[in-house]
Amino acid sequence: MKKAYQNFIYKTLIIGTVLTVSSCSKFVELGAPPTQVLFEDAFKTDASAQSVVMGIYSLASAGINGFLTHATFYPGISGDDLQYNGTDASVQEFAKNSLLNTNGFVGTTWSNIYPLIKNTNNAISGITASNSLTPATKSQLLGEAKFLRAFFYFHLVNLFGDVPLPLKDDYSAFENAVLPRTPVAQVYAQIVKDLTEAQAALPTAYVGTFRGRVNKYAASALLARVYLYQKDYVNAEAQATSVIASATYSLPGPDLNFVNNSNEIIWQIANATGVSVPGAAYVTLATVVPNYSLADATYLSFESTTDLRRTNWVTPKTIAGKTYYGIAKYKVSSGTGNEYNVALRFAEQYLIRAEARAQQNNLTGAKTDLDAVRTRAGLAGVSATLTQPQMLSAVEQERKVELFGEWGHRWFDLKRTDRANAVLGALRPTTWKTTSALYPVPQAQIIINTNLTQNPGYN
Template sequence: MKNIRYKHILPIALLSSALLATSCEKFVELGAPPTQVLLDDAFSTDASARSVILGLYVSTVNTNISGTTTFYSGIAADDLQYNAADASLLEFANNGLLNTNSYVNNLWANLYQLVKNTNNSIVGLERSATLTPAVKDQLIGEAKFMRAYAYLYLVNLYGDVPLHLKSDLEIFDEASLGRTAVDAVYSQITADLLDAESKLAAAYEGTFRARVNKHAASALLARVYLYRGDYANAEIYASKVLQESMYSLPAATSNFTNTSTEIIFQLANLSGITVFATNYITLPTVIPAYSLPNAVYDSFETTPTVDLRKTTWVSPKTVSNKAYYAITKYKATAGTGNEYHVVLRLAEQYLIRAEARANRNNLSGAKADIDAVRSRAGLSALPANLTQAQLLSAIETERLHEFFGEYAHRWLDLKRTNRATAVLSPVKANWQATDVLFPIPNAQIVVNGNLTQNPGYND
């Protein structure tokens, strides 16, 4: 895909999922903004409105938000090792990002593309007077979830970011917005998710848990509250999900298949092949572009039993007399597979609640939640007399072992707990405390003079 430069607000029509399923380049090079008639037509019937919302999921897959948020943040942290020679990707690995880095710009642009799509959808849905009320609520809930999801990554990767909430019909009102404070962005994320939770049904639409439901909104809210240090609400919302009988922790060998009972929400595709498998798994003689660092591989428990995540989710290989640790959470790399991109899964809810409980001095409750995840990994329970500090350290380790190579969990965990410098400075030669944020893309500052740069990236 070309490195296409975007403005913050791009002209984009609200279209059916069939059109949204075209290539990323075609998707962002559509013509003029929609007229009032086009916007109203898109949400005049239940069928057409559903088609637009399905397009949100398709466009999210097509712009590879799953892969880019994972790979760039993983090599910036310490849970992915980059083994190729792309100079722009090496900037992430070496924590030497330039504000002209094309991948930083494209990640920003693709996340804001999702924001634009959801804004158009929300405005059109809320204005429609012809939709079935239950359908209207469901679709608004889905769109608001997706907008919250996009902003959650934007605010964590870039810090203060422009908060766009209007449709393309009001494009000039927001074309040159400055940066909105993190707290205000989080307030919008929370408001969107609370409204989504209130509107979404508990039952999944369609098959494979590939559209968000009420519990997906609760799960993402639990993460948001944890990130904000609101441990009471983090525990409440994680518990909402954990009490649902439709979710469970299956064996580590099958929890990423698209029928897994652990999945809360996944992004589907036609092939059943993920960007994770195709980037992590290569032929025996081919070096994977991304692999698990030696230090992470060596950190798994091996006595009295071996962590099943080490034996099931990692596959050692030797190429040219050098050892690499291929990540094999997802297995299918060719043909027709049975794996989608798992965005939210149950193990996270256990560890969110564990961390929330530990911070609220419910140490036995925290231990029980950690042990639930450890049990699936074939490990024994933690000792009963651990202190709060020891439990929080154990949770950090469990999150590393559970979520390596997934959706920037490690990068965001180190940032939100103020542990990034302590953990990464010994292993990153160029580490500076300001590296916890990516630069605001210079291309965006050029077209919007109201944007300012993050500290450390003004050169």
């Protein structure tokens, strides 16, 4: 039977109960409705295949309830860098690290990411099978799709731990729907495979404007992060070095990091208005309490009041006698602007390499990388006499004040360095448990797929 591709996003339609099907030939094939494109046709031309992949980029940033929201705000609240000032009880569960397995936002986090993975699987399958795409376009699109799949799985595995790992297209929809959870190590192995193949397929030059589509260095940058998380410090250093040595990026002042033409941006997810999802959430009028602000302790942790990140990226406001530290990395919250959703920044590559070098006891190299980020912030370099533990502590602090409010970095950092119990246990002693480091598998998903198991602490 032919499969239709509606609005370039695959949808599986299951009607009633499947009783007995002896042959697909017994069904009358009426073709695709006028609003749909057959699977086979979606990858016949460069233009239609590009529309498929562009649709995945678009969905990744779509709306205040989309993937980007769930990958940024809720992990930020789970850590110690974002403060939630609203009254929604379900969001407050993140702030207390006391999630229920029925939490609706956890459920939509899961259900937002897996359709994106489904779309990338379909794109990879269709692009690979196509014999009519020009070689350069085929390589570019395949590299982009594999990068995006790796990016989505990276967030899933860091939020939930073991997760189902569907890699097949919609022809295997029933098989994909009942997959059990795959161990973290295997998920990471697939992420590395996808990114390595994306590196080989993608050009170094950007396609299009404003770095809204990934290139070879974007794959290297994400791969550097993945290796760091896996404690593969040799490869983390090597991948970060390839990005730094490319001479493609720079570290402009903190007031210019997030405009869409910033040379610090390695990859950003574009939007139609130039107003980012974080900007819309973080930036409010002087008299309006933001739903999400920088945690008081994080603001106070800046080592200097003259740190240019503190003066450019944080806007204190006092409302009804209480001070809130508004996050001002993005400046535009409505209307039209010149900001997209920045996903990979050059500064992170220096911090990745600094940590990887420190872990290998190359303290001089680690200092050089840390100082590059600190100099941009108007700070002096770290001491040349730091021990290895002190250098790693300095890297952690620099990541905290550099990456706050972005993509759950702080939450992930605390977990991967085994610091979550010490930091969050002290911050939330009555609600933090060691099992809080992973989100629960949504109970609704376990009901649908009985092969899924629940994370400890959430049964």
